[in-house]
Amino acid sequence: MRSLRWLIVQIGLPLAVIYAFPWVFNNGYYIHMAQTFLITYIVIVGLNLLVGLSHQLSLGHVGFYAIGAYLTAIIGKTLGLNFFVSILLGSLVAAAFGAVVALLSLRSKGPYLAMVTIAFGELIGIISNRWIDVTGGPAGYFPNAASFFGYTLQPYEYMWFIGLLAVLFTAGISNIFKGRFGRTFTALGNSEVASEVLGVNVRGWKILLAISAFMAGAGGGLFAHQNGFISSSSFEFHQSILFITGVIIGGAGTKWGPVVGTAIIVLLPQWFSKYVDYHLFIFGGILLLCLLLLPNGVVGELSKLPLLRKWLGRGDRNERKLELNKAAPLMELPEAKDGTILELGKIRMQFGGLKAVDDVDIEIKGGTVHGIIGPNGSGKSTMVNVLSGVYMPTGGSIVWQGKNITKFAPHQIAKHGITRTFQNLQLFNELTVIQNVLIGFHRHFRSGFLANLVHTAKVSREEKEFYNKAYDLLRIVGLEDRAHETAADLSYGEQRLVEVARGLALQPSLLILDEPAAGASNVEIDKINDVIRRLKKSGLSIILVEHHMEIVMNICDTITVLDFGKKLCEGTPEFIQNHPKVIEAYLGGEEVNELVRGKKSIG
Numbered sequence: 001m002r003s004l005r006w007l008i009v010q011i012g013l014p015l016a017v018i019y020a021f022p023w024v025f026n027n028g029y030y031i032h033m034a035q036t037f038l039i040t041y042i043v044i045v046g047l048n049l050l051v052g053l054s055h056q057l058s059l060g061h062v063g064f065y066a067i068g069a070y071l072t073a074i075i076g077k078t079l080g081l082n083f084f085v086s087i088l089l090g091s092l093v094a095a096a097f098g099a100v101v102a103l104l105s106l107r108s109k110g111p112y113l114a115m116v117t118i119a120f121g122e123l124i125g126i127i128s129n130r131w132i133d134v135t136g137g138p139a140g141y142f143p144n145a146a147s148f149f150g151y152t153l154q155p156y157e158y159m160w161f162i163g164l165l166a167v168l169f170t171a172g173i174s175n176i177f178k179g180r181f182g183r184t185f186t187a188l189g190n191s192e193v194a195s196e197v198l199g200v201n202v203r204g205w206k207i208l209l210a211i212s213a214f215m216a217g218a219g220g221g222l223f224a225h226q227n228g229f230i231s232s233s234s235f236e237f238h239q240s241i242l243f244i245t246g247v248i249i250g251g252a253g254t255k256w257g258p259v260v261g262t263a264i265i266v267l268l269p270q271w272f273s274k275y276v277d278y279h280l281f282i283f284g285g286i287l288l289l290c291l292l293l294l295p296n297g298v299v300g301e302l303s304k305l306p307l308l309r310k311w312l313g314r315g316d317r318n319e320r321k322l323e324l325n326k327a328a329p330l331m332e333l334p335e336a337k338d339g340t341i342l343e344l345g346k347i348r349m350q351f352g353g354l355k356a357v358d359d360v361d362i363e364i365k366g367g368t369v370h371g372i373i374g375p376n377g378s379g380k381s382t383m384v385n386v387l388s389g390v391y392m393p394t395g396g397s398i399v400w401q402g403k404n405i406t407k408f409a410p411h412q413i414a415k416h417g418i419t420r421t422f423q424n425l426q427l428f429n430e431l432t433v434i435q436n437v438l439i440g441f442h443r444h445f446r447s448g449f450l451a452n453l454v455h456t457a458k459v460s461r462e463e464k465e466f467y468n469k470a471y472d473l474l475r476i477v478g479l480e481d482r483a484h485e486t487a488a489d490l491s492y493g494e495q496r497l498v499e500v501a502r503g504l505a506l507q508p509s510l511l512i513l514d515e516p517a518a519g520a521s522n523v524e525i526d527k528i529n530d531v532i533r534r535l536k537k538s539g540l541s542i543i544l545v546e547h548h549m550e551i552v553m554n555i556c557d558t559i560t561v562l563d564f565g566k567k568l569c570e571g572t573p574e575f576i577q578n579h580p581k582v583i584e585a586y587l588g589g590e591e592v593n594e595l596v597r598g599k600k601s602i603g
């Protein structure tokens, strides 16, 4: 469980402020404003989870808000339920709709997901307008007052109730942001493909939209009881724009952003109440200005100031407080299996008329380093993409330890112990170095969503255990001193080493390194060379795609040479170095002799 200090700061203090509010502002208008603030805040906190963590944009949140409102009102009235039961049911139905929209838009991202959500919001708007028998259409619907067991809550009591929900949601979401789920959502937002090859199933994680929809539904249900009247005009498109504006102006992905964003969108209409016809125009203008001047929102920009960074930044302060066991023995890798572990049979990858990989057979032996080399465009990266499930081959088969994995998705392949690094770096740039490595442990974490929501003692123990393991891996690649820096701040070569450590976190049986030395300085190349040697010594099976012949020739046990997508030849480094076809493929002549003998690099 969280510490006493955390309970006081996160729960006790905000509750005390909310409890004291009616005594300080004993006035119906202020109480109503406070209710509106808290309801809007709940929706914006939920939307911030979606936008801030996964960078998915929903422009149809009013749809979930409306579902929560109508369901709460209708169920409450027809079944005579307590308002909190009806709000819970309304929120759950909104979450179910969120899950359906997420599944329907599984591969849609960015503007496409935004379009899907706009369509959804509009559809709900049309239904609420036309399904008059149920919703009352434009003439509206009158929900019961917020009451239970015959007692009707006073406006200030209702405000306390909304405040309690807001505080609990905030605490839960802040736990999610800080734990494994927040990290994984951020990783998905940064690089879906890198998350997948580390075992994250993108499908499962689209569930974020459902959580966000749950909170929008709760906001809608609370609004229905607050207002005492809902109609189709309560749920128009501009409401979605207001919600998203609140998230962006406040600072997407920041903890205090929703507070600031909500304050702005709730208070501005009050300040500009004379110009009600121009509200959308005013908000549009503010949003544009914000995007131009404060691209990370008010809190996002403030968090860049050195003084405030510690308090407002996304970096996890708890991470630094963890006592890392710096003298622990280094992590052990799974024992390598002898004999053939991976069989590629007649692999073909065709892009239209181009055969990037053309009927290639390769056998990988356990505990060896198998190099794949070839001139630019010969099909090496395509082969790695096929092997890691990023591309489904157009022909041939991939058999891993006797199991056919040809049609497996990247996360399934990762679950079988195969992972990779990327030629074009795919780090999670918003995460720290150690958090990048922690994503690699994704499939080893056991704690579930609910346990993370309340941050149980088991979750604390698990976090500490994996932070220590991640730190171990950073020691292996020599980056332990950079653990808490943002990954994007590291040099190119160091970033490549973070990818190696991240891949090792999966505790893979086969690690595919796609040009690990590309773009690195000479010192860094030596370091990378050294790391690969140590991994080889530990018995890890490795596929190494590399242009630096010195590394390839000195480390690999076997080398396959590709040319124009075809396998040119295969054998030991000595055999490859003297093979006439290899020399010919690499331009021919003396220069090439130097090259394949490891004295020069290509690419």
Ligand SMILES: Nc1ncnc2c1ncn2[C@@H]1O[C@H](COP(=O)(O)OP(=O)(O)OP(=O)(O)O)[C@@H](O)[C@H]1O
Residues within 6 Å of the ligand: 351, 354, 355, 356, 374, 375, 376, 377, 378, 379, 380, 381, 382, 383, 423, 603
């Ligand atoms: N997604 C794609 N769509 C179309 N063509 C592609 C795609 N990916 C690769 N190719 C083509 O397939 C061929 C092989 O490319 P690939 O990137 O696998 O070569 P490579 O050996 O890794 O080259 P390099 O050493 O430059 O990284 C090239 O002609 C490339 O243009």
